[in-house]
Amino acid sequence: MNIGDRVRLLHGREEGIITRFIGPDQVEIAIDNEFVIPVLRREIVLIAAEEGQFFRNDGNPVPETSKTKVESVKAPAVSSLGIYVALAHQSSELLAVTIINNSDYDLLFTYGEERENKYKGVASDKLHPKASKVVGHLHLKDFDKWPDLVLQFIQHRSNTLTLLEPGIRRIKFKASSFYKSKKTAPVINKEAYLFQVDVKAQAIDLNKLQDKLTEQQEAPTEVYTLKAPPHEVDLHIEKLTEIDPALMSNSEMLKLQLRTFQDNLDRALAANMHEIVFIHGTGNGVLRQEIHKILSRNKLIKYFEDARKEKFGYGATMVKLK
Numbered sequence: 001m002n003i004g005d006r007v008r009l010l011h012g013r014e015e016g017i018i019t020r021f022i023g024p025d026q027v028e029i030a031i032d033n034e035f036v037i038p039v040l041r042r043e044i045v046l047i048a049a050e051e052g053q054f055f056r057n058d059g060n061p062v063p064e065t066s067k068t069k070v071e072s073v074k075a076p077a078v079s080s081l082g083i084y085v086a087l088a089h090q091s092s093e094l095l096a097v098t099i100i101n102n103s104d105y106d107l108l109f110t111y112g113e114e115r116e117n118k119y120k121g122v123a124s125d126k127l128h129p130k131a132s133k134v135v136g137h138l139h140l141k142d143f144d145k146w147p148d149l150v151l152q153f154i155q156h157r158s159n160t161l162t163l164l165e166p167g168i169r170r171i172k173f174k175a176s177s178f179y180k181s182k183k184t185a186p187v188i189n190k191e192a193y194l195f196q197v198d199v200k201a202q203a204i205d206l207n208k209l210q211d212k213l214t215e216q217q218e219a220p221t222e223v224y225t226l227k228a229p230p231h232e233v234d235l236h237i238e239k240l241t242e243i244d245p246a247l248m249s250n251s252e253m254l255k256l257q258l259r260t261f262q263d264n265l266d267r268a269l270a271a272n273m274h275e276i277v278f279i280h281g282t283g284n285g286v287l288r289q290e291i292h293k294i295l296s297r298n299k300l301i302k303y304f305e306d307a308r309k310e311k312f313g314y315g316a317t318m319v320k321l322k
């Protein structure tokens with residue numbers, strides 16, 4: 001089974017498309033025009049592409065008189081060489097995000113999504129010339145919530161005498177232009193919303209590149225000024241980020257809190273401070289436990305203990321530095 005395959009539930013009449021794999025035993029299925037559900041692999045069966053031509057949804061054969069040929073107006077085909085991102089229909093609602101390498105070079109790429117300036121890597125691979133790969137899925141009903149798509153790529157060919165510049169392209173979607181982008185995509189030969197991500201590849205002048213690197217090395221470096229941390233550092237999550245904590249997982253919050261703790265501890269040591277207080281709260285005790293574990297392994301710590309209970313209760317740790 002692969003992403004994009006059409007399947008049917010063994011114990012039901014629902015059909016859908018595989019959008020991603022969840023561990024070794026589960027897949028995510030997009031039920032046409034409705035919702036996405038996780039399903040055990042053993043509970044689904046692949047649907048042959050030819051099945052829809054000869055059977056109705058009720059499983060009965062379609063009479064010969066009903067097999068009429070429908071003429072449709074096809075979108076203009078694209079034949080020019082290049083690298084494309086295509087959003088091809090897998091159902092009337094679901095679009096497959098497809099990377100297309102319609103070039104004479106091998107393509108090394110990474111694909112990711114960006115929401116509110118936060119990037120998430122999704123896939124990376126190598127595509128041979130005239131090849132394609134599905135890397136994700138988007139629902140048309142969620143158009144206004146789509147992320148920006150980010151593609152980084154390098155073109156390569158063995159024994160070539162030309163070094164091509166790597167590329168990066170961010171695709172933002174606007175309804176006013178999105179629906180005008182429908183064309184017949186190269187390689188996959190399907191109608192899709194098509195976006196070319198490369199311009200004419202430019203060869204790199206290695207001598208100029210070396211000169212540029214030398215200039216960067218000779219440029220004066222910015223003098224770093226150490227800023228000592230405050231005597232009391234509040235690690236409550238709402239003090240560390242503007243993101244609504246309800247949108248963060250427990251692990252994300254803990255990582256941010258520990259990163260902030262470590263940064264302030266390092267700066268306190270570098271600034272030769274005698275002591276510093278970390279306000280971690282009581283909660284379930286996980287943050288306090290992790291902080292104490294890190295402190296117990298640091299040889300530059302003289303000792304640590306609960307801070308003044310009359311001020312902080314049991315929700316803070318005072319650290320004495322050597």
